[in-house]
Amino acid sequence: MTLDTTPASPAARHTRSRDDLRVWAFLVAFAAAWGVIFAVNEMLWPWLLGDVMRLDLVSTLGAAVEFFLYDTVKISLLLLGLLFLVGLVNTQISPEKVRGVLAGKGLFVGILLAVALGAITPFCSCSSIPIFIGLVAAGVPLSVTLAFLVSSPLISETGIILMGGTFGWDIAAGWALAGAVVSIAVGLVLSRFKLEKWIEPFVFTSRTAQLATASTRPSMRDRVTASWDETRDMLKKILPFLLLGVLIGAAIHGWVPDEFFATVAGPDNPFSLLIATFAGAPLYANPAAVVPLASALYAKGVALGTTMAFMMSLVALSIPSLIMLRRVMKLPLLAIFTGVVLAAIYLIGFIFNLIPLAR
Amino acid sequence: MHMEIKILGPGCRNCATLEKRTKEALTELGQDATVSKVTDYAEIAAYGVMQTPTLVIDEQVVVSGKVPVTRAIRDLIVAAK
Numbered sequence: 148m149t150l151d152t153t154p155a156s157p158a159a160r161h162t163r164s165r166d167d168l169r170v171w172a173f174l175v176a177f178a179a180a181w182g183v184i185f186a187v188n189e190m191l192w193p194w195l196l197g198d199v200m201r202l203d204l205v206s207t208l209g210a211a212v213e214f215f216l217y218d219t220v221k222i223s224l225l226l227l228g229l230l231f232l233v234g235l236v237n238t239q240i241s242p243e244k245v246r247g248v249l250a251g252k253g254l255f256v257g258i259l260l261a262v263a264l265g266a267i268t269p270f271c272s273c274s275s276i277p278i279f280i281g282l283v284a285a286g287v288p289l290s291v292t293l294a295f296l297v298s299s300p301l302i303s304e305t306g307i308i309l310m311g312g313t314f315g316w317d318i319a320a321g322w323a324l325a326g327a328v329v330s331i332a333v334g335l336v337l338s339r340f341k342l343e344k345w346i347e348p349f350v351f352t353s354r355t356a357q358l359a360t361a362s363t364r365p366s367m368r369d370r371v372t373a374s375w376d377e378t379r380d381m382l383k384k385i386l387p388f389l390l391l392g393v394l395i396g397a398a399i400h401g402w403v404p405d406e407f408f409a410t411v412a413g414p415d416n417p418f419s420l421l422i423a424t425f426a427g428a429p430l431y432a433n434p435a436a437v438v439p440l441a442s443a444l445y446a447k448g449v450a451l452g453t454t455m456a457f458m459m460s461l462v463a464l465s466i467p468s469l470i471m472l473r474r475v476m477k478l479p480l481l482a483i484f485t486g487v488v489l490a491a492i493y494l495i496g497f498i499f500n501l502i503p504l505a506r
Numbered sequence: 507m508h509m510e511i512k513i514l515g516p517g518c519r520n521c522a523t524l525e526k527r528t529k530e531a532l533t534e535l536g537q538d539a540t541v542s543k544v545t546d547y548a549e550i551a552a553y554g555v556m557q558t559p560t561l562v563i564d565e566q567v568v569v570s571g572k573v574p575v576t577r578a579i580r581d582l583i584v585a586a587k
Contacts, residue, residue, distance in 0.1 A: 241556075241557075241571075242556035242557055242571075243556060246556070270557065270571070271518070271520065271557075271558075271571075272518075273515065273516055273518035273520065273521070273558050273559075274556070274557040274558050274571060276516070276547050277547070277550060277551065277555060277556045277557055277558055278556050278557070280547065280551045280556075281551070281555075281556035282556075284551070349547075349548040349551070350551070353548070353551035353552065353554075354551065354552055354553075354554045471516065474547050475547065
């Protein structure tokens with residue numbers, strides 16, 4: 148979307164920079180308020196539920212209610228804050244700019260850049276085909292484009308924030324690393340094959356017009372409004388899934404015995420890892436629902452690598468997205484692509500299962 | 507002059523919302539226009555866009571990758587006349 152609001156005259160530019168300052172001041176105040184609310188949430192619930200409402204927080208139900216409320220607020224705050232920040236950054240980014248960065252780069256650098264860009268850019272999955280076409284038609288190597296397509300859903304801000312809040316930030320960092328490794332591996336492996344012949348021909352002849360994107364800078368006010376709108380939309384979409392996931396997770400916490408999965412899906416069970424990898428593949432799940440659910444499974448004994456593999460294949464692959472990819476890729480390429488992604492996910496799950504963890 | 511509006515996109519929820527809001531905007535303005543959907547990727551790519559949904563008015567791309575609110579779409583339609 149072109150945010151073409153550069154003012155014409157010096158007087159107008161002066162008014163604009165005064166307005167920018169006002170917007171910055173508002174942002175700082177907003178951040179401070181956010182920090183206060185976050186800190187309050189950390190301490191509020193034991194007092195409110197335990198002292199004021201006299202709930203028994205030691206009982207399973209009391210603990211579950213306290214956890215549910217505390218966690219929902221905390222994750223919502225984290226999502227709000229971080230999505231908004233990322234949204235601000237993303238007012239600077241467009242697929243055209245991504246294309247500009249990736250075109251003409253060497254293979255290895257291109258793959259690294261593609262994975263980094265895929266991680267920070269929030270393009271909706273329905274845009275993945277137009278982005279694919281735009282990149283390939285502009286001459287970006289296919290393996291680089293595919294690395295981008297894998298890292299985009301795999302490493303998402305929403306997913307990482309949710310993982311940080313539920314599994315802890317060390318595991319969230321591990322997830323981001325794992326996602327990066329999977330995407331890079333997919334890119335590198337695919338670059339060994341000559342895959343161009345399996346792309347639908349129309350992709351190469353697509354017009355790659357440089358849309359008249361704003362050479363003018365949007366104002367802070369425009370950026371904040373755009374980011375706020377997107378954050379709100381995103382939160383509205385996510386919250387129902389998040390609540391559902393937390394509910395199911397809470398049910399698992401409550402009723403499934405501890406260590407239930409340890410024998411079946413523990414770290415020394417490569418077969419269950421295989422099942423986990425394949426089980427997630429045909430389905431798509433919103434990260435907001437998957438993470439709370441997966442954390443409950445993890446708490447009941449499923450190995451870390453197995454849990455991560457399950458989440459990864461849920462998020463990175465799905466029948467609907469493969470059907471979409473079929474429109475631009477012929478079946479052999481689609482099969483190779485899917486196979487390589489699954490293999491990479493399995494391997495990284497395997498490696499994470501080897502890490503000794505104090506639970 | 508008759509206005510021709512196209513909505514580019516494979517049919518995901520955002521595309522449906524864009525179509526709905528566009529039709530609302532047209533009704534609010536009392537503007538007569540043909541609204542059609544383009545779901546074929548080759549055709550979408552021909553417009554040179556890399557994101558969907560995309561709103562095209564009289565063969566000009568006006569918005570790509572976002573679903574503006576109805577009022578914003580109204581402004582875009584008015585600007586395009």
